[in-house]
Amino acid sequence: MSALTPRALPVPPWLLAVTAMFSVQLGSALSVGLIDNVGPAGTAWLRLSLGAIIFLILARPPLRSIRLPDMPVLLGLGIVTGTMTVSFLVAIERIPLGTAVAIEFLGPLTVAAVRSRTVRAAAWPALALLGVVLLTEPWHGAVDIVGIGFASLGSVCWGGYILLTQRAGDRFTGIQSLSITIPIAAVTAAVVGIPQAVGHLSLGIIAAAAGLALLLPVLPFALEMLALRRMSASAFGTLMAIEPALGLLIGLLVLGQMPSIVQIIGILLVVLAGAAAQRGGDRDDPIHHDPVTETGLA
Template identity: 40%
Template sequence: MSTLGRGAPSAVALSVAALVTGMVSLQCGATFAKSLFPAVGAAGTSALRVGFSALILIAVWRPWRRSLPAREAGWIALYGAALGLMNLLFYLALARLPLGPAVAIEFAGPLAVALIASRRRSDFLWIGLAILGLLLLLPIATTDGLDLVGVALDLGAALAWALYILFGQRAGRVDGGQAVSLGMFTAALVVAPFGVAEAGASLLAPGILLSGLAVAIMSSALPYSLEMTALRRLDRKSFGVLMSLEPAVAACAGLVLLGERISAVQWLAIGLVIAASVGITVGSRRSAPQAAILET
């Protein structure tokens, strides 16, 4: 019997639609964010996105209503710092890379966490596919290779994503809304100095502020809400398999909205990363990738 969902077929279909809509919103938000780079830079755009996301989450969850255990404050601080670095490094990479390959490379982070959690011998196949996909995206041996600095920044974002998952599992032991809102606030504190250093007073221009708010809504508030809705009806394994399609969604968004054409080799690389993500999600008992809902 299929494990696709935990409810009626119509409810499951709506959950799948919500999840796909969330992915499209997230990647459209990334394309819109990229259009802000010429005005305030990648760091400035990241500061706007994370800052407005923090304000939205704090307004929704009001974390001050509950006391925070001192022993958990450190984990939330680490979780927020990893989240901030993940966003900052990804946007810096996105300034140099097409959206699809950038998202595929960053998937190395949750894939690594999932593989560490798994104990199946067959997972070495997925390791091999993921490594092959990443190698095909490197600027070696092909004339359509990606920018080396961009790839390095993206791999840094992948590492931060992995740390975000691990620290988030610890931080999530307290109230989830409190953890995510305080974590995002910490992320904003981490990213803000870089954004101010790059863009300065330009960040306060009314048009820029409105654009930053739109990026935050499209890339954070809306997709996170839709993903949480989907999780109510989809089992974790099905959720992870569907989320594995995100690099392809990103590539299509980059093509349609930014005119970013990628080579056949890069499409193949994205496909290999997706296959590895699906394989490890299906094979993992703990479904580790699902801990990475708050992605870039």
Template identity: 40%
Template sequence: MPTATAQGLPGLDRIPPIALVLSGVTSIQFGAAVAATLFDDLGPAGTSVLRLTWAAVILMALVRPRVRGRSARDLRLVALFGLTLGGMNVFFYEALDRIPLGVAVTIEFAGPLGVAVAMSRRRLDLVWAALAAVGIVLLSNPFGAGLDTVGLVLTLAAAACWAAYILIAQRATTAYEGSEGLALAMVVAALVPLVPGVAEAGTTLLEPQWLALGACVALASSVIPYSLETEALRRLPANVFGVLMSMEPAVAVLAGFVILGQSLDARELVAMALVVVASVGSSRTAPASAEA
């Protein structure tokens, strides 16, 4: 029976890369919807504690990363990686407690799109950025009832963490093999929500039913999608990967409707479409960095 190594999880190299990305997108969004059902009992921070702790335990057991012999620079890098990963999760769950899943995921896309625009010298990317900005303003609806202000700020904070995560993850791939960096970073990430999570949920975190559900959320929202996406990135051009990832808001709307009973109005759907088009456009017109 194959075992996981520092190069990643076993068997993924036999699955088509597009299928890996689409499976990862579906897993993470339905995992987020399931996580939201735990908020009433555990709170967003408490749910985050279970997700990240289980993800760290599972990844450390599967990947078994090497810690000894690492330079101080590499350890600082993985610590920063973990802090951004943990912050992204906590901010997103706190936002999800206040605004619909599809809306939160769409606004969070400002993070990776901002990175793409900032690192590009093409004028066309300014058009995509402007289109995304219009979509986000429409979602926030400043002249109407509008989104929960705290939820909007928290989602933008999650977007900033996502942007930082992308930049740091790129550096981590040069210092760590396979999923080693991710596994070690997840240990650090689990510490980020620990204090507020314990304050919110207390000993409820240790009850068997919540531990089991937390493990399911960790698998669906962290272990499975991150592993699938890491493998897909090895075999797909970055622009193709970006286009496929742009489906996340649409899948998030579906997950929010099926599991949470959330529905969006015409304005919100149009706003989401603008952000998705901007993301697809930015990815499609970016130079390919690899061959499929």
């Protein structure tokens, strides 16, 4: 099988990134039906488990290339991915999709602001937080604290996911690293997912979960990896700032979650803060530690 290199792809990297984000939000919205049957943790477990099987079919894990210092990074990345998936699905069961995405986005936004090493950058997470307040509209007295809490946990995990993915990327390239971390994520989700899903499984539910696994995690994780190998970190991060708006749009079109004018303003503030925080956010030259060369889907 010939290697599929990022440079050989006929599509621009920004389109790969936007397609990945669209796939994430569509997969999240379509997961709502599965959540009704097996619960949010059960849905996360099924999606990640089937996604892990797909990644293992596509690429052989580079187990012989793993060194002792790699273990905490790979384990941490898998655990964070599993926790993030469960937290986000619990959140969208209780609060609108666009609101959950905006809250989760505070994690990578804070990472970008801290990396910029400027006092002015601290204003962007504050602006995004104002946008989240407008989204949740606490003055109406109908705030779902549990939903917001799980979305906030997801934001912490998303920030950690970015940092750990970068560390893993210094050692491994292509989707072979995903064939290690996604199975770990599936095991993490299984702790709460299996008890929630047991007794509710059927061939139809497993088939639906397999389709959702292609939308999330398989397609977006692979596309993001290909995009990041052709884009700067700041360019990718700036583009990622539209994800809360995509979440709001998908929530409207797929789930019928109509935002108010105030909530639309809130999303715009989050998007503005995200784009501004990424300016000048390029990573310093990374120190590569003998990256593993991979064949197949690289």
